[in-house]
Amino acid sequence: MRKASIIVIGSEILRGLVQDTNSWWLAGKLTEMGFSVIRIIAVPDDEGEIAWALKSSLEVADVVVVTGGLGFTKDDITLSAAAKALGLRLVLSEDAVEMLKRKVKGEEVQYYIKAAHIPEGGKPLYNQVGISPGVYLEINGKDLFFLPGVPAEMTKMFEDRVKPLLEGRSRGYMARITITTDYTKESEVDSLVAQLREKHSDVYFKTHATVPVVLSVLVSSSSQKDLQVKLDRIIEELKKVIKIRDIKAE
Amino acid sequence: MRKASIIVIGSEILRGLVQDTNSWWLAGKLTEMGFSVIRIIAVPDDEGEIAWALKSSLEVADVVVVTGGLGFTKDDITLSAAAKALGLRLVLSEDAVEMLKRKVKGEEVQYYIKAAHIPEGGKPLYNQVGISPGVYLEINGKDLFFLPGVPAEMTKMFEDRVKPLLEGRSRGYMARITITTDYTKESEVDSLVAQLREKHSDVYFKTHATVPVVLSVLVSSSSQKDLQVKLDRIIEELKKVIKIRDIKAE
Known part of the structure; x- marks a missing residue:
């Protein structure tokens, strides 16, 4: 069985302010798909902790699903921290900009532009419910997904974008x-x-x-x-x- | 601020069968007490994963609270895996046996005796609600707690046994x-x-x-x-x- 790891990012979780329900939902879905989920890690919006969670997951898992910290506010650092940890540049994705334009209009796009900066080589995933795109990144033959933290956005993106990409890859x-x-x-x-x-x-x-x-x-x-x-x-x-x-x- | 890490052990969590609510509760409590919770890790009942979770937590945190896998059934391997990971012998604690005797009678004690085997140097913590004792272990100046996974047992033990031991230690x-x-x-x-x-x-x-x-x-x-x-x-x-x-x- 191929292995999966789930990473939840958000200081609000670690401070007990918000209960994480995403990891539970994802664990059930990945198990159903035939993956063996071996780790769930929650870390705050902190560069060092995010790097640690990513690296230690990529060491053991074939699929890593990350949720949280994809937005446009100051504490949303998941993608920049991930790029740094993986030695990739953070680049403005034209496809991600197009996705933003489908959600917001005119000058507002600039306000959300941070969410269109993704790690080099990544493919943006359209966010049907919210604004910030997700990201799919293949790294050393492993599948790495970044999904929004808002449960309604995350579940929809998983069903529509992640599941089709992973179908058949669990070998189980x-x-x-x-x-x-x-x-x-x-x-x-x-x-x-x-x-x-x-x-x-x-x-x-x-x-x-x-x-x-x-x-x-x-x-x-x-x-x-x-x-x-x-x-x-x-x-x-x-x-x-x-x-x-x-x-x-x- | 002193740092804390929470570890949740149980394959049922990773397979999405049971939702972990313990880590959320503990995160709130430890934050209230002035600790900075920097990691929450959930792993299955697997020796290697438990060892990894313990070691990577003790590397960065001053306090580590572990829940789950303390019982007497075959898949409850938390204490034996922890002893192995930390290079300690697993020994029968007379104090823990006394605790079992307060909960079950006569020959039944033998049935539960597995739960009285704890890592060398550890102090058993009385379980008011259930049967299996918890364990407190000081290791290289760090406080390590093993609590049951059943929420009612865990919360009661935290309030009665863990909180008094940690009071004042957060330095925050x-x-x-x-x-x-x-x-x-x-x-x-x-x-x-x-x-x-x-x-x-x-x-x-x-x-x-x-x-x-x-x-x-x-x-x-x-x-x-x-x-x-x-x-x-x-x-x-x-x-x-x-x-x-x-x-x-x-």
Whole structure:
């Protein structure tokens, strides 16, 4: 499975002023697409911390998705910090300027022009909901995305621009089943599935402390065909060890 | 200001199955206590990733708060991975066993005994709400805390055990004011406070895209007395540049 890392940028997150919901949403999406998310890092609007987050992510992940700090106010330094960290020039992108012109008119474009300065070699991604474009950058064969921090802008850009670019690149397929069991004690379900967990080390079983206990199962595979076979087998084996009230497959 | 880092451990977070709310809560608390939170890192229940998160946090932060993976099930590997990463033995703590005995009886203690194995030199922290003790470890003059991942257990342990240990160690004081303005456009408020932001580089101004626009201001200082003076001055200066509907100080 190819690996992914998520970076959230914004001092407001680190100071506890705003709750980050982007990383959770992105983690679910990237997992669904067959990537293994191995790190989520949140750092403030600080050049050094942004550089550290980028470099340590690019060391281990094939795909890095960054959100936040793309705007035109003074503390939006994500793209300039990234360019510096990666040894790239920050250049005015004509395509990004065109994108701004679709959102704002006349002299207002100049007010937003900062958001059209992107790291050399990057491709701007159109922002359907907000103003600042996102950026896609291929760096040493790795895919690096910069998305806005506003959740409505980020999710729309991910669905419309990032997903099509990443489709098929995960080299993996994932299926998730959610099982409502007939038990009230989480530890009971946990010990009943212990043997399956041992046997299938590549399958992820997670009990949730709800009443009745819910069990999430994530099955991944390198081929779509094999995934279905694996999934069917796991469900069959699960039926033998726990009492199931309801199964939902996604 | 002394620096803090927060580490969240749990594959369920990275796979988007469970939303992490702990890091947000902890970020707010540590900020209130006068620490500068510079990193939040979430990693799966994986030895290598846990080691990386711990080492890279201890490199830059004075206080590191870790949550998750303290239990007795197979995937709870936080303490053993931490011991390995820090070059410490994992030992059975008699104090931790006593804590378990206050929570569970007779032979059941053996079932939970894994949670009483902690890194050498660590002090167990009593878990009022759940079973698994937390751990406090001083390492090279830095404060390292391991707290449970269940939010109700984590918050209670932080308030009762961590806060008293950290009180006074931040060498900083923080005050927060929340201002409801008389504007509806965030960018307008942002440009009105731009001059103050320039002038007071150590004060954090954050506009929120609400209607009317809300402005959060964080003022920090190394003395309680100086903090009040600074705060009064900032409020006075703010009153001159923006129309304020309501001010709340915390």
